[in-house]
Amino acid sequence: MIETPLTKLLNIRVPVVQGGMQWVGVPELAAAVSNAGGLGILTALTQPTPDALRVAIRETRKLTDKPFGVNITLLPSINPPDYAGYAKAAVDEGVRIFETAGNNPGPLIKFFKSNNCIVLHKCTTIRHAKSAARHGVDVLSIDGFECAGHPGEEDIGGLVLLARAAQELDIPYIASGGLADGRGLAAALALGAAGANMGTRFMCTVESPIHQNIKDKIVSANEQDTVHIFRTLHNTARVFKNSVSTEVVAIERRPGGAQFSDVQHLVSGQRGRKVYELGDPEYGIWSAGSCVGLIKDVQSCKELVERLEREAEEIIEGLGRLVVRKGNAKL
Structure with a gap:
């Protein structure tokens, strides 16, 4: 433990x-x-x-x-x-x-x-x-x-x-x-x-309530598949890179910038909810961290937590073996 x-x-x-x-x-x-x-x-x-x-x-x-x-x-x-x-x-x-x-x-x-x-x-x-x-x-x-x-x-x-x-x-x-x-x-x-x-x-x-299509999308993603929106509005958010988030970024980069009202129809929370319900990753904005590039499978929470625990213990023990205690040299 x-x-x-x-x-x-x-x-x-x-x-x-x-x-x-x-x-x-x-x-x-x-x-x-x-x-x-x-x-x-x-x-x-x-x-x-x-x-x-x-x-x-x-x-x-x-x-x-x-x-x-x-x-x-x-x-x-x-x-x-x-x-x-x-x-x-x-x-x-x-x-x-x-x-x-x-x-x-x-x-x-x-x-x-x-x-x-x-x-x-x-x-x-x-x-x-x-x-x-x-x-x-x-x-x-x-x-x-x-x-x-x-x-x-x-x-x-x-x-x-x-x-x-x-x-x-x-x-x-x-x-x-x-x-x-x-x-x-x-x-x-x-x-x-x-x-x-x-x-x-x-x-x-497995127990996550989001649609299997979205889980599969995360598994197939890499660390470059997220993007920041709202940067110019000083309310930065990292979300999955799709056609909607790409459009939001393009609007923000227009000459003269953008107001929230310019993108409000694209970033509705209800559209994001529908992504998880319908399984269409292009339907709206949905949050994802850059760690999507590390996720390679869909496991039960029990399997995942046990693996996290086991991997961390093995790495910590391995790091301990990197320390070599040298005895006093004999003349």
């Missing part, structure tokens, strides 16, 4: 978290990851209302007796979701592990901590990580440039970002972005992390 501050804090066997993913973090997937020894995460905003989240939590409890968490991501929106309602619903249902992300999480973190909850907060900069630590989070999820979704605007890769976290942070942190195998998990631990957050890798599992 690999024992870290994360495994001890969350009472899990393997230091791997299935990050919250819109339309993907549903009871079947979260429970399967938790049953496999990692930490499964329900995505609150995948559910249409706080009451629907209550139902999802109860469904997850029927599928696993292991720890699992709930993700609440604070998104820029004209009509913000009822974040407080989702948070209260989850706490009322007995959830005590939360993954938060997005801007201004202070009030949400304060609510969770007042209810004796464990909070993992996702950050893309050391500056924001320090701020979240001051708010009292228990674990930081350090999201590098390779990640799916929003990597921030500073373009710092995980290799440097995680090493900087080791220099600067006083609480445990986990690595997020670009991780999909045991080699990545071992590397994250070597860089000072207490574990790894994997999103795209868990999209491509």
Whole structure:
């Protein structure tokens, strides 16, 4: 077993978290990851209302007796979701592990901590990580440039970002972005992390709710098959490279730039949801990390987590054999 501050804090066997993913973090997937020894995460905003989240939590409890968490991501929106309602619903249902992300999480973190909850907060900069630590989070999820979704605007890769976290942070942190195998998990631990957050890798599992066509598309992809959109709008997002995301980038690059209204019809979240439901990878925008180039199969969560654990252990043991202890030379 690999024992870290994360495994001890969350009472899990393997230091791997299935990050919250819109339309993907549903009871079947979260429970399967938790049953496999990692930490499964329900995505609150995948559910249409706080009451629907209550139902999802109860469904997850029927599928696993292991720890699992709930993700609440604070998104820029004209009509913000009822974040407080989702948070209260989850706490009322007995959830005590939360993954938060997005801007201004202070009030949400304060609510969770007042209810004796464990909070993992996702950050893309050391500056924001320090701020979240001051708010009292228990674990930081350090999201590098390779990640799916929003990597921030500073373009710092995980290799440097995680090493900087080791220099600067006083609480445990986990690595997020670009991780999909045991080699990545071992590397994250070597860089000072207490574990790894994997999103795209868990999209491509048997229990993932997305269409098999999309899973096959991920397996056949390479590390060059993602693209950044919204760069000129200062809200960068890494998504799968298809005809829609290519059109968005082209619009952004027009002379004079673009406004969100120019691309809004292309980037609708409902179109992205239909990608997962219908299995047409060209139907809309859908998130994927550059680790798609590392994913070569679709396994059950049990098989995947066991493989991650086994590969990481083998690599760590192998690294130990690189150290040669030379005895004192005899004259």
